Amino acid sequence: MKTTTVEGRAKTKNGxxxxxxxxxxxxxxxxxIVSLFTRLNRYAEAINILTRVLALIIILNMYASPVxxxxxxxxxxxxxxxxxxxVTLYLLVGLNGGTNRMxxxxxxxxxxxxxxxxxxxxxxxxLHEKVPKAGNIAxxxxxxAFYPVYQNTDVTYYDQAVKGLRAQIADLEKAxxxxxxxxHAIEDAEAWNQIQKVLEERVRAGVEVRVFYDDMxxxxxxxxDFIKKMNAVGIQCRVFNPFAPGLNVFLNNRDHRKIxxxxxxxxxxxxxxxxxxxxxxxHPYGTWKDTGIRLEGDAVRSLTVTFLEMWxxxxxxxxxxxxxxxYLPEYEYHAKQxxxxxxxxxxPLDDEQxxxxxxxxxxxxxxxxxxxxxxxxIITDEMTHALTLAAKRGVDVRIITPxxxxxxxxxxxxxxxxxxxxxxxxxxYEWTPGFCHAKxxxxxxxxxxxxTINLDYRSLYHHFENGCFIVDxxxxxxxxDDLRQVMNESxxxxxxxxxxxxxxxxxxxxxxxxxxxxx
Numbered sequence: 001m002k003t004t005t006v007e008g009r010a011k012t013k014n015g016x017x018x019x020x021x022x023x024x025x026x027x028x029x030x031x032x033i034v035s036l037f038t039r040l041n042r043y044a045e046a047i048n049i050l051t052r053v054l055a056l057i058i059i060l061n062m063y064a065s066p067v068x069x070x071x072x073x074x075x076x077x078x079x080x081x082x083x084x085x086x087v088t089l090y091l092l093v094g095l096n097g098g099t100n101r102m103x104x105x106x107x108x109x110x111x112x113x114x115x116x117x118x119x120x121x122x123x124x125x126x127l128h129e130k131v132p133k134a135g136n137i138a139x140x141x142x143x144x145a146f147y148p149v150y151q152n153t154d155v156t157y158y159d160q161a162v163k164g165l166r167a168q169i170a171d172l173e174k175a176x177x178x179x180x181x182x183x184h185a186i187e188d189a190e191a192w193n194q195i196q197k198v199l200e201e202r203v204r205a206g207v208e209v210r211v212f213y214d215d216m217x218x219x220x221x222x223x224x225d226f227i228k229k230m231n232a233v234g235i236q237c238r239v240f241n242p243f244a245p246g247l248n249v250f251l252n253n254r255d256h257r258k259i260x261x262x263x264x265x266x267x268x269x270x271x272x273x274x275x276x277x278x279x280x281x282x283h284p285y286g287t288w289k290d291t292g293i294r295l296e297g298d299a300v301r302s303l304t305v306t307f308l309e310m311w312x313x314x315x316x317x318x319x320x321x322x323x324x325x326x327y328l329p330e331y332e333y334h335a336k337q338x339x340x341x342x343x344x345x346x347x348p349l350d351d352e353q354x355x356x357x358x359x360x361x362x363x364x365x366x367x368x369x370x371x372x373x374x375x376x377x378i379i380t381d382e383m384t385h386a387l388t389l390a391a392k393r394g395v396d397v398r399i400i401t402p403x404x405x406x407x408x409x410x411x412x413x414x415x416x417x418x419x420x421x422x423x424x425x426x427x428x429y430e431w432t433p434g435f436c437h438a439k440x441x442x443x444x445x446x447x448x449x450x451x452t453i454n455l456d457y458r459s460l461y462h463h464f465e466n467g468c469f470i471v472d473x474x475x476x477x478x479x480x481d482d483l484r485q486v487m488n489e490s491x492x493x494x495x496x497x498x499x500x501x502x503x504x505x506x507x508x509x510x511x512x513x514x515x516x517x518x519x
Contacts, residue, residue, distance in 0.1 A: 055079040055087050066351065070380040071461065074514050101316075103349050109313040110146075113305050116328055120148040127340050127471060133365040134447050134471040138342055140361060141469060145354045147305075147344040149469075152335045153297030157450070157475050159482045161272035162279040164292035165191060171266050171294075172198045175207045178327060180261040180307040182212040184254070184452070187221035187275035188229075195274065196235075203234035212311055214240045214255040221275055240314055240464075253348045256463035258292075258452050259307050264329045267295040267303040269343070269451055269466060271438045278437070286404040286434025289486065293450050293468060293475070295341065297333045302343040304328060306466055309345070339473025346453065346465040355453035355467060356460040360386045362443050369396035370443040371483050373436055376456040377401055377414040378516045383455070384420060391425030399455070400486055403432035410456075413516050416509040418497035428497065429490035436486065439467075440479055448476040457516060 059079055062072050079086030124142070127149055128135035138149040158164040172179060172195065179202060186192055199209050211230055218226075230237035240255040260268040270292025272278040280288050295303065304327055312320040321327075346354040363370050363386045370390060377399060379387075391397040399421070405411030418428050439459075442448040451467025453459045470476060496502045 051087060052083050055083040058087065058090060068380045068382055071457070077514070105316060106309070106313045106347065106349050109309050113309055113324060114146045116324060117146065117148055117302060117305060120150060123149055123151050123340070131446050131472050137358060137361045137365065138340070138469065138471070140357060141342055141344045141354065144352050145344045145346065147302050147342060149340050149342040150299035151338065151340060152333060153295055153299040153341045154335045154337050155339065155341060155470065155473060155475050156294040157478045158270070158292045158294070161288070161290035161292060164268060164270060164272060164294070165279055167294055168260055168268050169194060169198055171262050172202065175202050175262045177263045178208040180210050180259070180304065182255070182257050182259045182307050182310060183273050184214045184217035184256045184258060185221060185273035185275050186213045186218050188226060189276045190281050191276050191279050192274050199235055200233050209234070210236045210311060212238050212240065212307070215242045216254050217273070219243060238311060238314060238318065240310065252462050254463050255310060256452050256459060257306065257310070257345070257466045259303050259466060261300060261304050261307055264304050264327055265296060265300060265331065265333070267300040268292060269303065269468060271452060285406050288434060289431060289436040289438055291438040291440060291450060291482070295343070297335045299341040299343055301328060306343070306345045310464065337473065339475070340471040342469040344467055344469065348462050348464065353460055355465050356380070356383060358449065358467065358469060359383065359441060359455070362441055362447055362449070363387055363390045363397070366390055366395045366443040368444045370441065371398045371480070372441045372455060373400040373438045373483055373486065374455040375402055375406070375435065375437045376410055376454050377417050378410070378456040379417060387421060387426050388424035397425065398427045398429065398487070400429045400431055400436060400483065400490060402435045403430040403491065404434045406435050409512065412509055413512045416513045418493065422494045422498045427492060427494045429487050429492050431486055431490045433489055440483070442476055442479045442483065445476055445480060447471050448479045450479065
């Protein structure tokens with residue numbers, strides 16, 4: 001295991017310092033607002049009544065909304081027991097989905113970009129004829145996320161993040177026109193330095209390079225001068241939703257996507273970020289398990305559109321693209337594989353939980369088995385019902401979670417969901433060598449997903465995410481075999497949480513689970 005340099009420790013310290021300072025400022029503002037309302041309540045009965053009436057209106061409106069009851073209940077209880085604090089927090093973070101101005105920016109960009117994607121009705125029809133149950137899921141994605149299904153695309157699966165990194169670097173070295181990279185977390189250390197070296201060389205060769213990262217995801221890894229450092233070497237760099245002192249209604253929404261696009265011809269996505277721990281250069285949580293895929297061919301067009309959406313919508317102060325066709329080239333490609341590929345994106349700014357619905361649909365359509373691997377397991381009642389119902393009708397439903405957690409509090413909540421699943425036939429495995437960060441599912445050897453979407457509230461409801469639905473492809477078999485190997489290295493905890501002390505939730509777990517959607 002490599003030791004971090006003095007410079008690396010300084011970057012981490014500076015990032016953590018900025019995070020702590022920002023959180024303290026936000027807490028002080030929340031305390032001020034709550035105390036202000038409390039003082040007003042103490043001296044003005046009218047304000048007290050107004051607060052309770054407002055809480056009642058919010059609760060009635062929330063009760064009538066289509067949002068899952070699992071998310072409604074914590075807010076309703078909080079506002080009934082502590083009206084002032086509950087109303088304040090709900091107005092600040094509970095509304096979710098950003099400001100109207102932010103929504104408009106994304107809507108305007110999507111209205112320009114999404115029509116540039118092909119409809120591919122003939123491919124959709126072929127999918128329906130070959131694998132009808134997968135065709136229904138592909139139709140759902142196209143109708144609600146507006147991303148089509150493709151063929152003429154070769155897909156390579158990487159069962160280790162480091163294999164994906166090596167392949168990315170090899171393809172980056174061949175870039176001729178442009179490179180787009182969007183990641184939740186970037187660490188200015190060994191792994192990223194390998195990439196940056198190639199990016200700088202490509203810039204000198206005349207290639208346009210863009211890098212986009214989430215500030216919260218990278219806050220412990222890089223300094224605030226990272227953008228200046230990139231710009232100084234010719235790399236265009238933007239940051240999603242900078243985390244700063246002060247309240248921000250959009251703060252709860254983060255960019256969790258992971259995308260690389262090269263010349264509009266080759267694309268990468270998966271679970272890994274560009275930080276050392278993902279490639280086992282460092283080992284903060286034992287061995288790190290992550291996966292990814294490489295696309296070459298027609299389906300890369302959707303990954304390009306997903307990147308361009310975020311790059312152009314994130315801020316109204318940046319200079320945006322005026323001609324998207326420059327990055328959506330038409331070119332001849334003849335794939336060796338015949339499977340169906342459907343990259344898609346999910347956004348918290350609409351009322352459609354695409355990531356969750358795809359997972360639920362796969363479980364509902366599965367006839368033999370449906371397996372998942374996820375770093376966190378914090379799910380809605382709807383997802384729980386789908387998993388347990390499938391198990392009850394004889395489908396082999398299994399979920400793999402980490403054996404070593406990266407967040408102990410979240411891990412405790414993850415385990416609190418085990419009992420309701422295992423007592424209804426779902427099998428749970430914990431990967432004992434370390435932390436599994438991969439986010440994948442596979443069903444019946446014919447359907448699979450690989451991308452950024454965890455089985456938790458934050459991924460399913462609060463984050464910008466992306467995934468890839470893969471049908472009638474060898475990749476599904478490869479993912480099945482990989483998950484089988486992971487299970488062989490895991491400890492099955494099904495019986496442990498089906499009966500005995502582990503089946504009963506502790507008081508702390510009950511409390512954390514109640515507010516799990518905020519974790």
